[in-house]
Amino acid sequence: MRALSLGRWLRGAVRARSDGPGRARPVPGSPQKVTVDVLDHLEHLALVDFRDSEGVERLQKAIQFADQLHEVNTDGVEPMDSVLEDRCLYLREDDVTEGNCTKELLKNAREKVEEYFVAPPGNIPLPKLEEQETYLQSS
């Protein structure tokens, strides 16, 4: 029962989730609390953490703010990716025009060996929520 170790706000969120499936889905006009699972998922995707309750609150407000979009009728409107959509995108010839800059590129890396960037051991996923020392766990 990990909900027991979470703060009041998060417990509220978990309870809301247990009301039924699909709660994480935004419902226009009625702001929903984001579930702990979604928060945890976002931290893994974004590779940044919420840090504190203010961080979670910030997301909550951002969603509420964005919900105003649902007031606009966009039936039959095509999404717009770029204002240059009517023009041909310039593509240059697929030729090598630059190179031989290994040394220069490596200059900005803090850890390297010979011509390689050095990373810590790979294929180790981030700890699960229960094992984390982040806000979502500790609060």
Added chain:
Amino acid sequence: MLRASLREVSAALKEGHVTPTELCQRCLALIKSTKFVNAYITVVEETALKQAEESEKRYRTGQPLGVLDGIPIAVKDNFSTAGIETTCASEMLKGYIPPYSATVVQKLLDQGAVLLGKTNLDEFAMGSGSTDGVFGPVRNPWSYSRQYKEKSVPKSHPEDEDSNWVIAGGSSGGSAAAVSSFTCFAALGSDTGGSTRNPAAHCGVVGLKPTYGLISRHGLIPLVNSMDVPGILTRCVDDAAVVLGSLAGHDPKDSTTIQDNFKPFELPNLIDVSKLSIGIPKEYHAPGLSSEILALWSKAADLFKNAGANVIEVSLPHTHYSIVCYHVLCTAEVASNMARFDGLEYGHRSDMNKSTESMYAATRREGFNDVVRGRILSGNYFLLKQNYENYFVKAQKVRRLIANDFMKVFRSGVDILLTPTTLSDAVPYIEFIKEDNRTRSAQDDILTQAANMAGLPAISVPTALSERGLPIGLQFIGRSFQENQLLTVARWFEKQVKFPMIELEEVKRHDHGVFQHQKSASFS
């Protein structure tokens, strides 16, 4: 001399009234004596003097490279500069030295400009005050002007004087403050939601956001790729046209620059305003618009009317949603753009060495401020599979409606839109930081953002001083790629309003004013 416009000082260089080295030295000295403004993150004294020396040789042999040769300039610290630290005012990029220069920077250098340094901003250009960077806030030079001090300071206790300083606007606040305090003759900013025009309005300088696709973004560290454009900050509209002429055009390294030929232009001295149709979008009469800006706006409209122009009220019905739309598109693109900062190849790297993933996470936790982290997390939320249609695609649809609003108005025969740039004059720093970044950006970008949605060119022109003795700017928005017409109208307006020059006590000591300038406020 330092108060001159770019074109004036260029003429002085050509005639030998001043040498590039002298000019560079004076600017560097002024940067030192105005350090409290915090406009610069990095000053590159040595390379600047070297560039000035080379320029001097060219002038001596009678072969200057053009108008920009020997002109001291500054560049916002989110443009890559080869060999010069580029930080984006973030812990994440402290110490990062790019191996190449942004195309716009290279173009300026190739034309002989002297790069003095890199200017301050909000971290990764996310903000509207230039208060949220790791190097501290930029102070608006007008805080130290006679005009502001006379009107605002006596009302409070003298010991409060230091807390009375007002924000520079943002996120290109360092560039605007640098131009406004006479430490350089032109500066590059960037503009995604108003980041060039907003600080230009607050610092009493001209801020131009060109049409999306006209100027290369190669080497500009991206915020929102589909809206970012390099911005130009100068003391007058003529100068903006000069810098635009030197930067515009296709870049093979930026596939989103258009391939049409761009011809640099000079603005005509005499124009017939009576043939123009000026649109006044009623939605820009937004909640929170100060009464003095409203009055100034309507005075400006009258100015055109009295000159015979056709001034009509128009409607851009979706303006209200542009900030919300921007909020979703911006955070989504930020979530994607910021993924590159992982500590491996460049920038900050955490000491955490357990695993690659944990190193990434720790690096980003240590490197980004709350604002950046907040936008990354919201962006990831809007991009979740279950939210993608509901938020991201929805915002893209609203974006089309906003762009269509402009198209309809321009198709109906309107040439230029006239609007305020900001809701009020610059607020004191202590007031500004009471609100959180998102709320502030939502308020501050409200009049500038829609132009970015539609990719349109827009310019803020300093118009008059407020009751508190601070600059107010008005904005002109033009048709895509019609910079010539936009700047011509802006220049005509600039000539009518005769915006007063900033009177800086700190600067006077260093200046041996050669040029005469209009010093009376005739429009306020």
